[in-house]
Amino acid sequence: MTYLIAENVPNEPAGERFRRLVESPGIVEIPGAHNGMAALQAKAAGFDALYLSGAAMTASMGIPDLGFITVDEVCFFIRQLARASALPVLVDGDTGYGEALNVMHMVRNFEDAGAAAVQIEDQLLPKKCGHLNDKKLATAEEMAAKVAAARKARRHLYLVVRTDAAASEGIDGAVARAKLFLEAGADAIFPEALTNAEMFREFASKVDAPVLANMTEFGRTPYFTAREFEEMGYKMVIWPVSSFRVAAKAQEDLYAGLKRDGGTHEMLDIMQTRKELYATIGYHNFEALDQSIVATVTPDAPEKRSPANTMLGHNRQGE
Numbered sequence: 001m002t003y004l005i006a007e008n009v010p011n012e013p014a015g016e017r018f019r020r021l022v023e024s025p026g027i028v029e030i031p032g033a034h035n036g037m038a039a040l041q042a043k044a045a046g047f048d049a050l051y052l053s054g055a056a057m058t059a060s061m062g063i064p065d066l067g068f069i070t071v072d073e074v075c076f077f078i079r080q081l082a083r084a085s086a087l088p089v090l091v092d093g094d095t096g097y098g099e100a101l102n103v104m105h106m107v108r109n110f111e112d113a114g115a116a117a118v119q120i121e122d123q124l125l126p127k128k129c130g131h132l133n134d135k136k137l138a139t140a141e142e143m144a145a146k147v148a149a150a151r152k153a154r155r156h157l158y159l160v161v162r163t164d165a166a167a168s169e170g171i172d173g174a175v176a177r178a179k180l181f182l183e184a185g186a187d188a189i190f191p192e193a194l195t196n197a198e199m200f201r202e203f204a205s206k207v208d209a210p211v212l213a214n215m216t217e218f219g220r221t222p223y224f225t226a227r228e229f230e231e232m233g234y235k236m237v238i239w240p241v242s243s244f245r246v247a248a249k250a251q252e253d254l255y256a257g258l259k260r261d262g263g264t265h266e267m268l269d270i271m272q273t274r275k276e277l278y279a280t281i282g283y284h285n286f287e288a289l290d291q292s293i294v295a296t297v298t299p300d301a302p303e304k305r306s307p308a309n310t311m312l313g314h315n316r317q318g319e
Contacts, residue, residue, distance in 0.1 A: 009086060010086055013155070013156035014082065014088045014089070014114060014115065014116035014156070015088075015111070015115075015116050015117060015154070015155075015156030015157045015158045016156050017088045017116060018049060018088035018090065018116035018117045018158045019158050019187070021048055021049055021088065022158070022187075022188065022210050022235055022236065026230065027226050027227075027229060027230035027234060027235060027236065027237060028048070028049060028235065028236045028237075029047060029048075029049075029226045029237055030047070030049045030050060030051045030090060030236060030237065030238045030239075031047055031050065031051065031238075031239045031242065031243065032050070032051045032052070032053045032056055032238065032239055032240040032241055032242055032243050032244065033050045033051070033052065033081055033085075033089075033243055034052075034053070034056040034057065034059075034060050034077075034241075034243050034244040034247070035060070035077070035080055035081075036080035036081060036083070036084035036085075037084075037280070037281070038243040038244075038247070039080065039081040039084045039085040039087065039089075040084050040085055040280050040281065041243075041280065042085070042087075042243070043085045043087055044280070047087070048087065048088075049087055049088045049089070049090065049116070050081055050085065050087050050088070050089045050090070051089070051090050051092070051238040051239075051240055052074075052077055052078060052081055052089055052090070052091045052092060052115075053092050053238075053240035053241050053244075054067075054069070054074075054092035054093075054094050055092075055240065055241050055244075056240065056241045056243070056244040057069065057073075057074065057077050057092075059241070059244055059248070060244060061073075065127075066127065067094050067095060067123075067127040070097070071097055071105065071106050071109050071110075072109070074091065074093075074110070074113075075109055075110065075112075075113040078091055078110060078113040078114055078115050079113050079114055081114075082113065082114030082115070083114065088116030088117065089114065089115050089116050089117070090115075090116065090117040090118070090119060090158075090160065090238070091110055091115045091117065091118050091119065092119050092240070093106055093110065093118040093119055093120045094120070094121065094123075094127055095120065095121055095122075095123055095124070095127050095138075095146075096120045096146050096150070099145075099146065100145055100146060100148075100149035101149070103120065103146045103149045103150050103153070104149050104150065104152065104153035105153075106118070106150075107150050107153040107154050107157055108153055110157065111154065111155055111156065111157050115157060116157070116158060117157060117158035117159070117160055118150070118157055118158075118159060118160065119160040119161070119162055119190060119212075120146060120147070120150065120159075120160075120161060120162065121161075121162035121163070121164060121190075121192070122137050122138050122140070122143040122161075122162065122163050122164060122165065122177065123135055123136060123137060123138065123164055124136040124137065124138050135164050135167065135168070137164060137165060137168065137169075140176070140177045140180050140181075141180075143161075143163075143177070143180075143181065144180050144181055144183070144184040145184070147159065147161055147181050147184035147185050147186050148184045148185050150185070151184065151185025151186075152185075158187050158188070159185065159186050159187045159188070160186070160187065160188045160189070160190050160212055160236075161178075161181040161186040161188070161189055161190065162189075162190035162191075162192050163177045163178055163181070163189065163190070163191055163192065164192045164193065165177050166191055166192070166193060166194055166199065166203075167193055171199055171202050171203055171206075174191055174203065175203060175206045175207060178191070178203075178207045178209075179207070182207075182208075182209050186209070187209070187210070188209055188210040188211065188212055188235070188236065189207055189209055189210075189211050189212070190211070190212040190214065191203045191211065192214060193214075193219065193220045193221065194213075194220075194221060195220050195221065195222070196222065197222070197224070197228075197232060200213065200224075200229070200232045200233075200234070201232045201233060204232055204233030204234060205233060210235035210236065211233065211234050211235060211236075212234065212235070212236040212237070212238065213229045213232075213234040213236070213237045213238070214237075214238055214240065215229070215237055215238065215239050216238075216239070216240050216241060217239075217241070217242065217245060250270070253267075253270075254267060268301075273301065274298055274299070274301070275298050278296075278298060283296065284296065
């Protein structure tokens with residue numbers, strides 16, 4: 001009910017709420033949520049913050065993650081997550097959509113849309129997923145100028161700066177960049193695509209700031225748990241595209257089954273029911289806000305049966 005009920009909307013700015021999470025004991029577990037429904041489900045599972053991935057956003061739009069979506073398109077997703085869940089949202093800001101002025105424009109728009117934190121990275125356009133090959137990097141000085149611009153523009157937005165330098169410049173190069181970015185105004189550092197526990201430990205030990213780990217699937221990083229990352233010195237961990245991957249695979253199975261069977265009758269057991277959907281989105285709570293709406297009675301689902309039996313039933317009723 002955070003979307004419409006003023007008393008349920010936190011008064012504290014989202015960035016300050018995110019900062020408080022980072023400064024509290026323990027690692028902050030931040031699952032990706034690619035739309036408002038995923039945000040509600042993550043909140044119901046007990047998470048305190050969300051990550052909005054550029055890869056998940058673009059994939060849900062049917063396009064690759066190459067850095068060509070716009071600030072306004074990202075703000076559409078930010079508003080979904082922030083309004084639906086009221087949780088602080090860390091947003092993937094790619095390369096900042098340009099140079100210093102573009103970064104400042106991004107920061108203000110993301111804050112206005114409800115973002116709590118933004119992540120910007122030191123790649124050049126066209127950027128790639130951090131776990132892919134042959135990434136092109138901006139110079140450390142060029143990236144530091146973007147970080148300083150973001151710091152100058154922000155009112156409360158927490159600044160996470162990602163470096164993709166480990167692959168080409170090694171840990172020492174990535175650490176040197178991280179230190180420069182912190183001097184420019186970064187609040188936290190995100191070393192991308194580290195490939196073993198030793199690299200994670202070394203980076204964290206050499207950077208005097210909160211560090212974020214990316215536990216994406218099917219990438220270069222081995223699978224670690226949140227507790228393992230915490231033991232390696234990390235303050236935040238994201239699972240950026242997991243929700244989208246699961247949803248996309250389920251949809252793939254749905255369409256294949258629908259084409260094969262000519263109906264959804266064989267897939268009802270893996271669907272969210274109408275009652276479960278309404279409970280998740282607070283359907284009846286919304287109805288209660290407008291006295292002109294008669295309270296909905298959720299219909300009982302019919303018994304599962306084959307299309308042949310269903311058709312015979314229709315024929316008998318028509319006779």
